[in-house]
Amino acid sequence: MGGPCVLSVYTDCESGLMDRLEAEVRRLETKYSRFDPDSLLSRMNRSAGDWFDIDPETAGLLDFADQCFRESEGLFDITTGVLRRAWDFKSGRLPEQRHLNAVLSAVGWPRVERRGSRIKIPTGMELDLGGLVKEFAADRLLALMAEADVSGLVNLAGDIGVTGPQPDGTPWLVGISHPRRPGQAAATLPLSSGALATSGDYERFMVVNGRRYCHILHPGTGWPVPGGPASVTIVTDHCLLAGALTTMAMLKGKEAESWLAGLGVPFLLFDEQLTVSGTLASRSPRPHSQ
């Protein structure tokens, strides 16, 4: 899942629930891994140019990705994974525009065809569900814990959700990473229900000529959006939704704050200057502006 995963569950160790939860995470990782050539995602991408049958779960995720594409006016696009071919964040070198332009020709979700439970990815294009599967896995674990009637918290590399308050009725306290101080919490949010996700320009990035370039790339330009937030945290009912919204907000650039305010969703935003804003800023017990 691309990072440390933590499950805090109030349950009987003999119940087998923890095994089921781990198995569910591994199932989704195996199914949607872009590194495993046998994963469904890899096979789907290899079938580009032909129709490929997909199962209801995959269809549901693609439907959600489609909704995100439309609601974000094209910013949330699961075909942008190919931009990795041009961007190497470990190299410290910016991509050549010529190379970027060539890769951008393989970006464009509307060109992917759907007919019920079949999909046809245009030749040369590929899908990347990296922005959805980890969040969906967190929601799946929460659903399984709710079915088992246990209380718990899921943290899949920063995508966090809870089944409800802790058994004694107190909320879970969730630390929000400081965008410029790795390992340090910038704020602590009480979470009694729902889910929380954070996206930031500190996860994968490089600094060239004093300017920070993060891994969240605009599907139209292939570049990070200038003036975008340093990090965005959103609280909503489900991780899948929270995660998609944080990605969209990062891609909204300077308009991120007003866009989130318009959605009416609780959020915490650090802008480029690390100024804190958002409805969660006032509720946070320990907000830090720098």
Add this chain to the structure above:
Amino acid sequence: MSAVMKNLARSALAVPGMVSVAQAAAPAEAETGYRFTYYSEDDSPASRSDGGAQERYKIQVHQFYLMMPFGDHMSWDIETSFESMSGASPAYTYKDDEDVTRVYMSGASTERRFDLYGSGRYYWSEAEAGATAGFSTERDYTAFFAGTDGSIQLNEQMTTISGGLSAGYDILNPTQDFSGDQQQQANTPGRFAAKGESIWQVSAYEGVGQVIDMNTVVQAGISVTHKNGYLSDPYREYAGAEVPYDIRPDNRTLLTLSGGARRYFPGPDAALHADVRFLVDTWDIFSSTWEVAWYQNYAPNWNWFVDNAIDFQLVPKLRYYQQTEAYFYEIPDHGVADPYYTADTTTYYSSDPRLSKYGALSIGLSLKTDFRQFSWTIGGERYAANPAYGFNGDEETPGLVSFWRLTTGLDYRF
């Protein structure tokens, strides 16, 4: 919540496995509501009425319901309604000496009806089952009803199979003003014949719903109903005829096939509902119902509306119905000696316009406004039945009904 958030949340929840199925199935909150309906039939056309009252039924209905979750896996609900109605209804239709089709309206009466239903449901992770029982009572009619139903979700919740069984028992006690049996039989033979009679019925249905994609659901169903007992209308009579003016077979079996589709359009945030239903019965009636409705949602993205969770749903609806006539439907010709109206109760006949060949059109418009935990609904419907709508150009059926129906209601979730 803004429209964008609603669309995204709806889409996220549509991903199979997103939420605990047990959580999703059982109602999370209680709900109560009140609904008032005013129903007004058009007056009977004076040119076709043979004396009697001209003003047809006006009905006022007050309905209440309360649904409460009970534990994590159960819910129960009670529903009750109170109706008061007044007006005249067609007693018989005939052709006069000049072959003009006329309808005789019964005297205006005032009636009240009360019913009470209770039900309970149990929810498993991918199935649910419920049981309902209730009764309805009015001065001349008492009905008891019990039923059970269930559904199960298969294929990763993409397919829902549902089914149900129900039974009813009705007791007729038509009122009359005459004391002696002979007088009753002579003056109100229909009511006299029905005195103490009963009807029982059993019904079974099976349905299947299939999610095609995130925005499309199709469904199909079949049901069979069998009725047995006194199925004639005791109020259809002809004073002085000494025999009921409506004698129908004492059993009736109805088979219904239905199909429908729901398609949600994310762009305009609206859904198209299309339904069709075919019915065939042992009285040789074949009917079809075609209905389309457009559910247009609108959630203003202004702060006050978002903060108060205010949104609107406007639903225009159009329905077309047509049926063939029952094999014993007959408009008697009073100009000639009629062989039907005799004491032989094995010869079936009825001039009830509801058994004739006719069609009906209905248009409706309703508006639902959500405000926090409240939903307020107001709607109107115009219904008109006519032989011509059912491609029947041969005969007139002046007793067919046309009506206005206005409904308003308030629901509260807590």
